[in-house]
Amino acid sequence: MAKRERKLVANNKKARHDYFIEETYEAGIVLTGTEIKSVRAGKVSIKESYAKIDNRGELFIYGMNISPYEQGNRFNVDSVRPRKLLLHKREIMKLLGAITRDGLTLVPLTMYINEDGRAKVELALARGKKNYDKRETIAKKDAARKIDRAMKQRY
Numbered sequence: 001m002a003k004r005e006r007k008l009v010a011n012n013k014k015a016r017h018d019y020f021i022e023e024t025y026e027a028g029i030v031l032t033g034t035e036i037k038s039v040r041a042g043k044v045s046i047k048e049s050y051a052k053i054d055n056r057g058e059l060f061i062y063g064m065n066i067s068p069y070e071q072g073n074r075f076n077v078d079s080v081r082p083r084k085l086l087l088h089k090r091e092i093m094k095l096l097g098a099i100t101r102d103g104l105t106l107v108p109l110t111m112y113i114n115e116d117g118r119a120k121v122e123l124a125l126a127r128g129k130k131n132y133d134k135r136e137t138i139a140k141k142d143a144a145r146k147i148d149r150a151m152k153q154r155y
Contacts, residue, residue: 009040009044012049012108015108015109020129022127024124028121029084032077035077046065051106059085059087066079
């Protein structure tokens with residue numbers, strides 16, 4: 001059977017603007033049947049979502065919106081319910097240490113369907129940016145854009 005390539009379902013552009021990305025992790029996600037159908041249709045938003053480790057040592061994602069599947073009727077579930085993320089226990093403990101010790105945040109960057117047809121979330125261990133950091137990033141991008149424009153006009 002031919003393997004498919006990775007299909008991007010949702011992207012959180014705002015996360016790279018609001019946070020310094022320290023480290024990234026790939027996590028599986030527990031979904032119901034109608035939810036995975038909506039994900040494959042691309043009806044997902046991860047803009048306002050974040051991940052948190054509960055007191056039992058399990059990782060959950062909050063605020064992720066998966067629109068109800070149109071043909072799902074009574075099998076549809078709440079569109080913004082917390083969903084369990086799947087990582088190895090040692091990875092979860094490492095994340096818990098970084099969150100409590102360094103004050104970092106777990107932010108989802110992308111959600112995609114991998115080659116095997118499974119839904120995955122790319123999580124980032126991130127440090128929040130201050131307003132002056134955001135302005136500095138915008139200024140650097142603007143300067144690079146001006147340089148590129150000037151080089152195009154020259155040649």
